Amino acid sequence: MRIVAKSHTFEACPKENCLLCEAGFLFRMLEDARGMNCQASNFSRAFGANPQIAALGLIDHENDAAKSVAYATLIQTFNRFLLECMTSESTLPAIPATSSSPRIPPSPPPSLLKNAPAGVPVKAPLAQVVKVDAQSLSTCQNCSVTSERETGLNVIDLQYPRRVRPCPSLEPSFQVVGARSLTLSLSRPQAMSNEPQPATSFSAILSSSIVRETMARLPCSSCRQNTHVRIRRTLPSDAARLPPVLTLNAGVRTAEELELWRDGREKDGSRFVLSRFRLGRAKGGGAVVKVPEGEAAEGEVEYELRVRPHSLSYVLGSSGAG
Numbered sequence: 428m429r430i431v432a433k434s435h436t437f438e439a440c441p442k443e444n445c446l447l448c449e450a451g452f453l454f455r456m457l458e459d460a461r462g463m464n465c466q467a468s469n470f471s472r473a474f475g476a477n478p479q480i481a482a483l484g485l486i487d488h489e490n491d492a493a494k495s496v497a498y499a500t501l502i503q504t505f506n507r508f509l510l511e512c513m514t515s516e517s518t519l520p521a522i523p524a525t526s527s528s529p530r531i532p533p534s535p536p537p538s539l540l541k542n543a544p545a546g547v548p549v550k551a552p553l554a555q556v557v558k559v560d561a562q563s564l565s566t567c568q569n570c571s572v573t574s575e576r577e578t579g580l581n582v583i584d585l586q587y588p589r590r591v592r593p594c595p596s597l598e599p600s601f602q603v604v605g606a607r608s609l610t611l612s613l614s615r616p617q618a619m620s621n622e623p624q625p626a627t628s629f630s631a632i633l634s635s636s637i638v639r640e641t642m643a644r645l646p647c648s649s650c651r652q653n654t655h656v657r658i659r660r661t662l663p664s665d666a667a668r669l670p671p672v673l674t675l676n677a678g679v680r681t682a683e684e685l686e687l688w689r690d691g692r693e694k695d696g697s698r699f700v701l702s703r704f705r706l707g708r709a710k711g712g713g714a715v716v717k718v719p720e721g722e723a724a725e726g727e728v729e730y731e732l733r734v735r736p737h738s739l740s741y742v743l744g745s746s747g748a749g
């Protein structure tokens with residue numbers, strides 16, 4: 428990301444208050460300072476000038492007693508906003524036509540990845556580094572018409588399984604079914620205590636956070652009803668398109684979810700967060716996350732933990748197969 432930002436500062440970027448430009452200048456300043464303090468005033472000014480910042484509540488005004496958002500939530504929103512904003516900024520727009528010169532289309536972004544699959548369109552430079560390609564299959568629950576679209580994830584929000592309740596609840600809930608299959612199914616109102624407990628390992632939570640099924644109330648373009656639409660997010664068949672950096676937001680909101688992060692919960696000396704894992708694709712577009720053991724299988728990519736907590740970054744491990 429630092430390299431993409433620094434090289435962006437050498438391009439003719441027309442955007443005012445471009446965060447990627449300012450991040451690039453800041454990285455260069457920090458490198459030149461060799462450990463001395465730097466003032467991030469230009470970056471802060473550009474950040475404050477972005478109209479989305481206020482809407483997202485990302486400015487922490489001092490003396491704002493009414494504000495009750497936890498810092499952990501703020502930093503995760505900041506992480507997502509920054510990656511999304513900088514990813515779009517990393518593609519330069521076309522130069523508009525003037526009276527003397529025609530409109531100049533942007534040159535296609537260069538491929539930054541050594542093993543980039545052939546025939547796949549090259550994405551914006553930062554997207555090549557951080558974006559996970561996914562597909563969303565929407566099924567209208569009224570007319571059963573399905574539609575598919577490409578979606579990209581700059582950040583993966585970890586989603587925790589809802590605890591199985593001992594008594595019937597009134598709302599429908601989604602639950603992870605089975606430790607191995609990691610598919611989500613809509614459990615009808617009653618989630619009974621004799622159902623299997625959802626898997627709560629890091630691998631199970633990560634795979635069900637990437638590939639998941641949700642319900643939304645949306646207008647259907649086919650039957651024209653405002654209806655329930657089932658949306659299933661899957662990984663595309665070409666797992667080699669996994670990015671070299673995977674960013675996860677911890678998304679812990681309750682004491683119960685925090686308890687899942689406690690080291691030693693499963694057995695003495697066990698740790699929740701994996702320092703390395705392999706991510707691959709399962710049948711039907713599912714995601715498989717596993718502890719590296721032996722040779723990586725075809726299409727599996729190995730990631731290594733770099734930063735924690737609240738947001739985790741994983742980079743391609745040395746023995747990554749992708």
Ligand SMILES: [Zn+2]
Pocket residue numbers: 435440441442445446447448449516
């Ligand atoms: Zn820029």
Ligand SMILES: [Zn+2]
Pocket residue numbers: 567568569570571572647648649650651652654
């Ligand atoms: Zn419909």
